[in-house]
Amino acid sequence: MQSSFAGKKIVVGVTGSIAAFKVAGWVSALTQEGAEISVVMTESACRFVTPLTFAALSGRSVLTDMFAAEEGRSISHIQLGQEADLVLVAPATANTIARMAYGLADDLLTTTVLAADAPVLVAPAMNSRMLMNPATQRNIGMLKELGHGIIEPTSGMMACKTEGPGRLPEWEDVREQLLATLSIQDLQGEKILITAGPTREALDPARFLSNRSSGKMGYALARMARRRGAEVVLISGPSSLSPPHGVELINVQTAYEMCQAVMGACRGTSVIIKAAAVSDFRPEAKFPQKVKKDDAEFVLKLEQTIDILKELGERKEEHGYLLVGFAAESCNLHAAGEEKLKKKNLDLIAINDISGEHTGFEVDTNKVILFDRHGFSDLPLTSKEETADLILDRVIKLLIEKRMH
Numbered sequence: 001m002q003s004s005f006a007g008k009k010i011v012v013g014v015t016g017s018i019a020a021f022k023v024a025g026w027v028s029a030l031t032q033e034g035a036e037i038s039v040v041m042t043e044s045a046c047r048f049v050t051p052l053t054f055a056a057l058s059g060r061s062v063l064t065d066m067f068a069a070e071e072g073r074s075i076s077h078i079q080l081g082q083e084a085d086l087v088l089v090a091p092a093t094a095n096t097i098a099r100m101a102y103g104l105a106d107d108l109l110t111t112t113v114l115a116a117d118a119p120v121l122v123a124p125a126m127n128s129r130m131l132m133n134p135a136t137q138r139n140i141g142m143l144k145e146l147g148h149g150i151i152e153p154t155s156g157m158m159a160c161k162t163e164g165p166g167r168l169p170e171w172e173d174v175r176e177q178l179l180a181t182l183s184i185q186d187l188q189g190e191k192i193l194i195t196a197g198p199t200r201e202a203l204d205p206a207r208f209l210s211n212r213s214s215g216k217m218g219y220a221l222a223r224m225a226r227r228r229g230a231e232v233v234l235i236s237g238p239s240s241l242s243p244p245h246g247v248e249l250i251n252v253q254t255a256y257e258m259c260q261a262v263m264g265a266c267r268g269t270s271v272i273i274k275a276a277a278v279s280d281f282r283p284e285a286k287f288p289q290k291v292k293k294d295d296a297e298f299v300l301k302l303e304q305t306i307d308i309l310k311e312l313g314e315r316k317e318e319h320g321y322l323l324v325g326f327a328a329e330s331c332n333l334h335a336a337g338e339e340k341l342k343k344k345n346l347d348l349i350a351i352n353d354i355s356g357e358h359t360g361f362e363v364d365t366n367k368v369i370l371f372d373r374h375g376f377s378d379l380p381l382t383s384k385e386e387t388a389d390l391i392l393d394r395v396i397k398l399l400i401e402k403r404m405h
């Protein structure tokens, strides 16, 4: 699958912070994903990392001198900002933040920012006291007012051996913020509730009933919905995945807990997507102590758990949300889709074909069939992120239809 960065023109403005070396790694990652990176460095930045490092990592010469352009030795200070899809200033020093806040244009980077049509993202990095200084805070506030995005610094041990806010965030979080900035924001204003992962139904203090769900599909849906501007609440059973950036995560264990969490959070949501693989059964009683091996004839009695999807289907009209279900099936996929769509009062159901090697549980790819009141469509075998995007496209279509009625 092609990266969303492929072919994107990104200007990376590097300033004189000790964190400049970290951004070398970001430039390398972006270039590997197919982005066309033009690095602009301030004079101070060149004292921390050499332009040669960034040139080698981006595969392009690094721009440092505004007047070189006028002598025909590099791209013009106006052209660079105008051609970009995105301008990222990282690390951004207190000094450059102040210059940008006041609209100064005293070097190639600040001039490029002023001339840019593209969105500008700024990643402050500095000592905590410099960051918390009212002057810096005011300047960051001014950048927000100008419409620039701020990549909020994180807390931790700083290069100056003090602890506090002012560090650049990890690349995975930054990557997500860059992708959100480049993505269409067609889910802005929507509150989406997504469930993911398996549930665990305890048998005794050591054992439980569960299933093979990894949470990958639900987490991909949460990530893509957030990237497209939605406010996302993710209710997840046990999963080893990291929560997507900017998503509110609620962790649960059992089907009962998941039901409680979903019912507690469903008010005010415009869409609910139930991608979790909730246990259908649980042990009738939980043994307070670990069951011993000696009980060789042990027979486990099960009872049904609550059907959360059905409950949500029954409350749908009252609350006004769009309801999307998932079902893992290994045969008769079309019949199952049509039946569950009606029976559970859903607006959309994704039937997950778990018979193939590359679909369903644990893997990074998926193949689903979507059913709504118009009929069905087979989605291709593709990454779970792309599957999530295609499902969200359909969700938006259904939301528009619903609101027109």
Ligand SMILES: Cc1cc2nc3c(=O)[nH]c(=O)nc-3n(C[C@H](O)[C@H](O)[C@H](O)COP(=O)(O)O)c2cc1C
Pocket: 014, 015, 016, 017, 018, 019, 042, 043, 044, 045, 092, 093, 094, 095, 096, 097, 125, 126, 127, 130
């Ligand atoms: C070792 C060292 C580390 C520095 N680290 C930072 C930093 O992380 N953040 C910051 O705002 N300034 C830092 N400074 C100060 C800036 O380099 C200085 O304000 C410079 O004028 C910034 O220029 P520029 O914004 O044009 O790149 C550091 C200075 C030194 C000597």
